[in-house]
Amino acid sequence: MAIEVPAGQKVTVKVPASSANLGPGFDTLGLALGLYDTVDVEVIPQGLEVEIFGEGEDDLPRDGSHLVVKAIRAGLKAADVDVPGLRVVCHNNIPQSRGLGSSAAAAVAGVAAANGLAGFPLDDAQVVQLSSAFEGHPDNAAASVLGNAVVSWTEIPVDGRTHPQYKAVSIPVHPSIRAFALVPAFHASTEAVRRVLPSDVTHVDARFNVSRCAVMTVALQHHPELLWEGTRDRLHQPYRADVLPVTAEWVNRLRNKGYAAYLSGAGPTCMVLTTGDGVDEKSLQDARDAGLRVMELPVAGPVEVTLH
Numbered sequence: 001m002a003i004e005v006p007a008g009q010k011v012t013v014k015v016p017a018s019s020a021n022l023g024p025g026f027d028t029l030g031l032a033l034g035l036y037d038t039v040d041v042e043v044i045p046q047g048l049e050v051e052i053f054g055e056g057e058d059d060l061p062r063d064g065s066h067l068v069v070k071a072i073r074a075g076l077k078a079a080d081v082d083v084p085g086l087r088v089v090c091h092n093n094i095p096q097s098r099g100l101g102s103s104a105a106a107a108v109a110g111v112a113a114a115n116g117l118a119g120f121p122l123d124d125a126q127v128v129q130l131s132s133a134f135e136g137h138p139d140n141a142a143a144s145v146l147g148n149a150v151v152s153w154t155e156i157p158v159d160g161r162t163h164p165q166y167k168a169v170s171i172p173v174h175p176s177i178r179a180f181a182l183v184p185a186f187h188a189s190t191e192a193v194r195r196v197l198p199s200d201v202t203h204v205d206a207r208f209n210v211s212r213c214a215v216m217t218v219a220l221q222h223h224p225e226l227l228w229e230g231t232r233d234r235l236h237q238p239y240r241a242d243v244l245p246v247t248a249e250w251v252n253r254l255r256n257k258g259y260a261a262y263l264s265g266a267g268p269t270c271m272v273l274t275t276g277d278g279v280d281e282k283s284l285q286d287a288r289d290a291g292l293r294v295m296e297l298p299v300a301g302p303v304e305v306t307l308h
Contacts, residue, residue: 002082009043010308011116015109016300017094018101018143019179020265022220022273023231024212030143030150030168031220031273032300033179035100037092039068039109043117044085055092055102067103067134071110074130078111079118095293097187099265104140107131108303112145116305124302125167132166140265142168147302149173149220171217173299174224176275180284183293184246184268193266196239205234224275227260231273237263244268250292254283 017035021027050062050069060066064073068088076082090109094102108131115122122130128145132138138152145168152168216230240263241248247263250270254261259279264271270292272279284294 002080004082004084005043005117007043007045007084009117011041011113012306012308013039013041013109013113013116014304014306015039015105015112015144016147016303017105017297018140019099019181019269019271020101020139020143021233021236021262022149022216023233023237023260023262024209024216024235025139025151026209026233026235027137027139027154028152028213029216030101030139030152031173031179032143032147032149032302033100033181034298034300035094035295036300037090037094037102037105037109039091039113040089041072041113041117042087043083044087046085048085049087051089053089053091055094056096057092059096060090067106068110068113071107071131071134072114073110074133075111075114075122075127076118078126078130079114079121081114081118083117095183095269098183099188099263099267099269099271100181100183101140101144101265104131104135105144107134108141108144112303112305116307120305128168129166133163136164138166138168142166145303146170147300149299151217170302171221173220174222174275177220177224177227177273177299178275178278179297179299180272180274180279181264181293181295181297182250182270182272182287183295185291185293186246186268188244188266188268193240193243196243197236198239201235209233209235224273227273227275228255228258231260231262233262240267250287254279257283
C-alpha cells in the first residue's frame with residue numbers, strides 16, 4: 001500500500017533547458033543550458049490547482065493533462081507514494097516548441113518534484129528513465145537531469161514486452177565553451193520535422209556522422225577548437241532545411257563565418273557553441289534585426305530540488 005505524503009509538504013524544482021543532437025549526435029548527444037523553468041509543488045488536502053507564469057501561460061492546460069502534473073504522478077507512482085491533492089505553480093522561462101527542451105524540462109521537473117516529496121527514493125538513472133519515457137528518447141531529459149553534456153542511448157528489449165530502457169552518462173564540458181541561441185518567433189512541431197527524414201541513409205553518410213559524433217565528444221571535453229568540425233551532420237539537418245528555411249539560413253551563414261552552428265533539437269532555434277569572444281556583435285545584431293531572439297547561455301549543471 002502506497003504511503004501518503006501529508007498536506008503541507010512543499011518542494012521547488014529548478015530545471016535547465018537543453019539542446020539536443022549538437023549536430024551529428026541525433027537522439028544521442030545533449031547539452032544542459034543555463035535557462036531555467038522553476039516549478040513549486042505543494043501537497044494540499046484535496047484536488048488539483050495549476051498556475052502558469054511566463055512562456056506558455058496562455059496556451060498550456062491547467063488540469064491533469066499538463067505535462068508537469070502527469071510527470072509528478074508518474075514519479076509518485078514509481079516511488080510508491082500518494083498525495084491527497086496538489087498545487088503546482090510553473091514559472092516558465094524556456095521558450096516552448098523551439099528546440100530548447102521545454103517538454104523534457106517539464107517532464108524532469110515533475111519527476112524530480114515527486115522524488116523530492118517522496119524523500120528521494122529514486123536515483124538519477126530512474127529519473128532519467130521516467131522523464132525520458134514521455135518523449136521516447138533521452139537526450140534532452142538526460143541533459144536536464146544530469147547537467148553538462150550527455151551521451152544517451154535507448155536499449156530496446158528483445159522480448160518486445162518490456163519497456164525501452166533509456167540510458168545516459170554525463171560528460172564534463174570544457175570551461176571555455178558557451179552557447180548562443182538564436183530563437184525564431186515561430187514554433188516547430190517535432191513530429192512534423194521528423195516526418196521529412198528519410199527511412200534510409202547511405203553508408204557514406206552514416207560513416208560521416210559516426211566520425212563527427214566521436215569528434216564532438218572530444219571537442220566538448222578537451223578540444224573546443226574542434227567544435228566546428230564536430231557539429232557537422234548529414235543525417236537530419238540537410239533534410240530539415242526545406243521546412244526550416246530561416247534556421248537553415250542562419251546555420252549556414254554562421255558556419256560560413258567559422259562558427260559551430262547547428263539546428264538545436266528539432267528546431268527552429270539555431271544554436272552556436274563558441275569560445276573566446278563568442279559571436280561577433282554584427283552577426284548577433286543582424287539576427288535581432290531579422291526578428292530572432294538572441295540569448296547567451298552558459299552550460300548548466302543538473303536539476304536542483306529544494307524541500308521546504
